[in-house]
Amino acid sequence: MTSSETTEAALLRIGGLTKRFGGFTALDNVSVDIRPGERFGLIGPNGSGKTTLINCISGAFRTEPSTVVFNGEDITRMPPHVRTRRGIARSFQIPRPFRSMTVIENLMVAADFTGGHLSLTADDHRDQAMAILQQMGLANKANARVTGLSQVELRKMELARAMATRPKLLISDEAMAGLSGSEVDEVLDLLLKLAGESITIIMIEHIMQAVMRFSQRIMCLDAGKIIAIGQPSEVMGNARVQEAYLGT
Amino acid sequence: MKRNALAFWGACVLFLAAILVSTELVANEYWFFAGYVILQFIVLSVAWTILGGYAGYVNFGTSAFFGVGVYTAVFLVSTFGAPLPLQIAVAAVVGAILGFAVGLLTLRMQGIFFSIATIALTIIIETTVTNWRELGGAAGIQIQRPPVSPPFHSYVQMLVFVQALLVVLSVAIARYIQNSWIGRGLQALRDDELAAECTGVPTLRLKLTACVISGALMCAAGAPAAMYLQYADPGSAFNLNYSVSVLAMALIGGTAHWIGPVIGAILLGVTQQLLAVTISSEVNVLVLGIMLVLFVIGAPEGIIGLFRNRRGAEGKT
Numbered sequence: 001m002t003s004s005e006t007t008e009a010a011l012l013r014i015g016g017l018t019k020r021f022g023g024f025t026a027l028d029n030v031s032v033d034i035r036p037g038e039r040f041g042l043i044g045p046n047g048s049g050k051t052t053l054i055n056c057i058s059g060a061f062r063t064e065p066s067t068v069v070f071n072g073e074d075i076t077r078m079p080p081h082v083r084t085r086r087g088i089a090r091s092f093q094i095p096r097p098f099r100s101m102t103v104i105e106n107l108m109v110a111a112d113f114t115g116g117h118l119s120l121t122a123d124d125h126r127d128q129a130m131a132i133l134q135q136m137g138l139a140n141k142a143n144a145r146v147t148g149l150s151q152v153e154l155r156k157m158e159l160a161r162a163m164a165t166r167p168k169l170l171i172s173d174e175a176m177a178g179l180s181g182s183e184v185d186e187v188l189d190l191l192l193k194l195a196g197e198s199i200t201i202i203m204i205e206h207i208m209q210a211v212m213r214f215s216q217r218i219m220c221l222d223a224g225k226i227i228a229i230g231q232p233s234e235v236m237g238n239a240r241v242q243e244a245y246l247g248t
Numbered sequence: 249m250k251r252n253a254l255a256f257w258g259a260c261v262l263f264l265a266a267i268l269v270s271t272e273l274v275a276n277e278y279w280f281f282a283g284y285v286i287l288q289f290i291v292l293s294v295a296w297t298i299l300g301g302y303a304g305y306v307n308f309g310t311s312a313f314f315g316v317g318v319y320t321a322v323f324l325v326s327t328f329g330a331p332l333p334l335q336i337a338v339a340a341v342v343g344a345i346l347g348f349a350v351g352l353l354t355l356r357m358q359g360i361f362f363s364i365a366t367i368a369l370t371i372i373i374e375t376t377v378t379n380w381r382e383l384g385g386a387a388g389i390q391i392q393r394p395p396v397s398p399p400f401h402s403y404v405q406m407l408v409f410v411q412a413l414l415v416v417l418s419v420a421i422a423r424y425i426q427n428s429w430i431g432r433g434l435q436a437l438r439d440d441e442l443a444a445e446c447t448g449v450p451t452l453r454l455k456l457t458a459c460v461i462s463g464a465l466m467c468a469a470g471a472p473a474a475m476y477l478q479y480a481d482p483g484s485a486f487n488l489n490y491s492v493s494v495l496a497m498a499l500i501g502g503t504a505h506w507i508g509p510v511i512g513a514i515l516l517g518v519t520q521q522l523l524a525v526t527i528s529s530e531v532n533v534l535v536l537g538i539m540l541v542l543f544v545i546g547a548p549e550g551i552i553g554l555f556r557n558r559r560g561a562e563g564k565t
Contacts, residue, residue, distance in 0.1 A: 059446075060442060060445075060446075079445065079452075080445035080446050081444075081446075081448050081449055082450075084448040085448055090446055096442065097439075097443070098435065098436045098444070099440075100435060100438070100439050101439070105432070109433065109444070109448075109449060110448060112429040112432055113429070113449050113450070114448035161447060165447060165448050
């Protein structure tokens with residue numbers, strides 16, 4: 001893998017990204033290229049900088065120029081909603097639904113603001129949203145209030161809302177945290193299905209079986225630094241990764 | 249959807265016709281004086297709801313926008329002798345510009361910080377006007393009404409009709425926003441601003457839009473007040489009571505639907521007028537406070553929230 005090859009092919013290029021909060025360095029010179037269609041796993045102990053990295057990609061945190069390049073375009077000066085329109089969607093570690101709305105209304109916000117609200121009617125948006133809910137197995141909850149959803153439904157709703165922005169890159173931030181074994185499989189199958197539709201997916205997860213099953217490549221962060229990146233089996237076999245996780 | 253629109257515009261025409269007819273039928277001027285105040289509060293609370301309700305940015309600066317509207321009209325009358333429609337139009341433009349400037353400065357703040365900033369705005373503008381000698385300064389300024397134009401018999405009747413037009417305009421705008429993608433975007437950012445951004449909602453631009461529209465309507469509602477009172481002074485034009493009353497009306501009525509502030513403004517406006525003529529004009533502030541406390545505890549989503557809950561409960565059984 002030469003660097004010139006990856007530059008051409010990369011959908012998302014993180015180059016020398018450092019993020020400091022006061023004296024604390026949350027991300028330290030992180031560089032990685034993510035290829036179109038890749039299923040990319042991001043792991044690391046708590047506080048290692050995974051969510052900070054996601055926030056830098058999605059625009060919640062500002063970074064230095066050219067540290068985040070998406071689809072060949074420097075996006076570091078773009079606010080989050082412009083990045084979303086360029087094709088970066090995310091879910092949140094702790095679900096952040098629009099609580100005063102129904103499930104389908106949550107999705108329609110995405111359709112309204114990323115799908116050209118002037119050219120399409122509200123009915124078109126409703127149809128689009130319904131199709132995504134069907135794909136996610138949430139069609140029967142379309143008109144339910146989000147406050148009445150179970151945890152797994154809430155996670156799926158967040159992924160559905162992210163999908164409604166028609167992303168090229170989907171970032172799933174611990175979408176399986178707190179779910180039961182069968183629910184984890186359910187969400188994992190969904191993500192694999194989405195990946196099959198040529199959406200690039202970055203998955204942050206603590207559940208190792210899920211990450212191993214899902215990822216083509218895994219990156220492990222510890223204290224803001226990349227300590228391993230490569231094939232899942234290689235990364236899992238890495239002594240530093242085991243040390244970071246198991247403390248041995 | 250179409251039938252709804254027909255019913256809405258039909259009701260608007262009926263409302264305006266009723267006001268016109270009343271100018272022929274009602275002889276007692278007091279009803280117009282009282283009616284004007286209530287209509288003015290409807291415009292203000294509907295305008296407040298666009299930013300405070302739909303977007304969730306609690307604005308304590310209603311009196312600043314209202315007062316700027318009053319003084320824009322005063323300035324235009326005393327300098328150019330401008331007619332009423334021009335006063336209102338210019339006030340709306342000034343309000344939009346003020347809304348944009350205030351929005352740019354304050355809308356990056358959230359929650360209580362935004363509210364405090366809007367109170368500060370009121371004080372700054374009031375102090376400026378108090379020290380502006382050409383506008384009468386602290387002593388205030390008197391202005392003369394021009395002769396009334398037919399079919400109205402008195403200037404106050406005409407002002408009531410003009411304010412009723414503003415009610416229709418503000419309600420139509422609020423209704424449009426609520427039912428459009430703008431309303432959905434505002435609702436999304438009220439629920440969760442970061443999630444809204446990450447769903448493609450341009451939050452700052454939408455908040456600015458809401459602030460501009462809300463500010464323009466508030467200033468427009470204030471403009472006719474100069475002619476209504478034939479007098480303006482900073483202490484009453486920028487009275488914080490406007491901010492508090494309007495906020496209470498919107499919250500008591502409910503801010504999730506445009507009808508909420510209309511109901512709240514009629515309810516509180518009528519109560520205030522009744523108290524002012526039966527007991528004293530000071531008591532109404534006390535009653536306002538008590539009603540606000542009761543509603544915050546008993547019906548946090550206002551009167552329309554109560555109806556929705558009841559309908560929801562009936563639907564389940």
